Amino acid sequence: MRKEQLFQFVEVIDCGSINKAAEKLYISQPNLSRSIHALEEEMGKQILERNNRGVTLTPTGKLLYYYSKSILEQFKVLERIKELDEDQIYSQLSISVDSIFLRDDLILNFYKRINSAETEIKFLETTAEEVLQNVIDMKSEIGITILNDIQLTIFKKMAEIKDIEIEILGTGPLYVHINENNPLSHKEEIDVKDLLDFPLIHLPYDFFSELNFSLTIDDIPLKQFKTTITMSNYHAIINMINHANAIMLGNKWQIEELKHSHIKSLQFKNCHITKSFVIIKRKRTVLSNAAKIFLDIIYDNYSHM
Template identity: 45%
Template sequence: MEIKDLRYFVEIAELKSMRKAAASLYISQPNLTRAVKSLESELGEQIFKRSNRGVELTEFGEGLYYYAQSILKQVNEIAKLRQETKKYVEARVSAAIGGIILRDDMMLQYYETIKANHTSISLFEIPVEKVLNYVETGKADIGIVSVNNVQIRALRKLSELKDLELHTIGYGPLYVHVGKNNPLYGREEIEVRELLPFTKIQMPADYFANINYSMSIDGSVGMMDFDKTITVNNYHAIISMVKRTDAFIFGNKWQKEELEKGQICSIRLKNCSIERELLWLKRRRETLSDKAEDFLKLIVDCYGDKNGDT
């Protein structure tokens, strides 16, 4: 007899339906039926009987139900004990980041939050489309993405197809980030057309970037109107280029504070119709580990809308 067979048994007994139990357990009904028959064969007793209301426990099944509940409760307590012990020995978290540059001290804050002898942190700074793929395939526990109000529809649709949950952290306007070598440095607000003489730095094109190509920024200037562009596949390399040239990047409010440390200013765009949304995502049918939850809490505390649209 296996623990999973007892879990199946308890789920059927509580839902009083093979169909509902199969859906709840994410297994096919034929497989669930075979598991029940195998359990009955092993016990030598019938545990369910069919009725107009679905399935009901036999007299033997009722006795088994209370024993099974007790066993499963003890198994869960053992699992909790193991998890509590393990979290002080080793902590692992992996996150895929798209469209935002995280604060440098984020990892330090995370390290100081947890209590573990060994800590493994994997951060993947990649285009938004890859973030979805990394989370879907399990390469990353969570994804953090920033998209605009045009891209969000596609993000929600793709997330649904990939069986991912989406949760909003905050909203904010589109910004442009420039370094001291750009004549626009220090301005609080500019017209979008003032950027046309300068080089736009961007991440490699993906599905979400392609959506931007036909998008108007202020009703007159579109993303395709910038003749000079440089494509770089690393956020830190992008920041280095912005600091040392007159090139610029489009960004958001969530990276303003971090960029200011490197003497890169963030400028609002006049008459800009584009808004940004910051979201986190995970696999729908999986529960985040305690360590992933700790990391996510830091993200939400740092970038949530409670901090204001500054």
């Protein structure tokens, strides 16, 4: 049973007669009849009933017609695959992100731009330490994190030892994120001492977050906050800020996304802490097309901030 036989059989049924199908296929009627007869011999059953009005399908013919159409469609898919580049057949995006509240539509924009028959997205939200380790271990092609000056100095040294390339997309001041109805939200800048009685949300601890305890804002150590809450879930953090009057330290790249959740971002008075938007990847490694597209989206959304 050949693909050509199945194709001719389907054409006969679609045209309603052997003569019409032979004209459409530019072959002789006897040759087409022999092809159908050979198919019937291979099936061991009659598949067509011939009459003056053309042809009709036997029960076996109906089943063969259904499967022939399906098989021929699969052949069309195979022909298209032959013309596709590897990236158009299968794409995998593997990114590790230090929980920084990237825009909700980044993955949607990536999906719209990728042109693959099958796409796998591995988007891991974790700590800065694990972001670095995932890139080192090749679990992720790209890592994204936000680090202050002290963290960045050590991060660079660790990355250099492990042959990891670092790109600083931008820098900005430290912010505090509070609910827009918080009585302090009207201020242009805020004194850290005014926040010490509010619960401070802290992302999961790792080596780099532990370094924050040595930081001071206006000579007040961060460890002086009376209540801290360790959380990693984005929506839970938003609820705590909005309904428990909790606060969270952050950066300028979070501001626009948090506005949608009625959260205001304020700078501190007398604070010299700088935050950096850090992108990492392995040195001397060519990124996949999927990773390149995602990085382009990151640049488009964050490089101008």
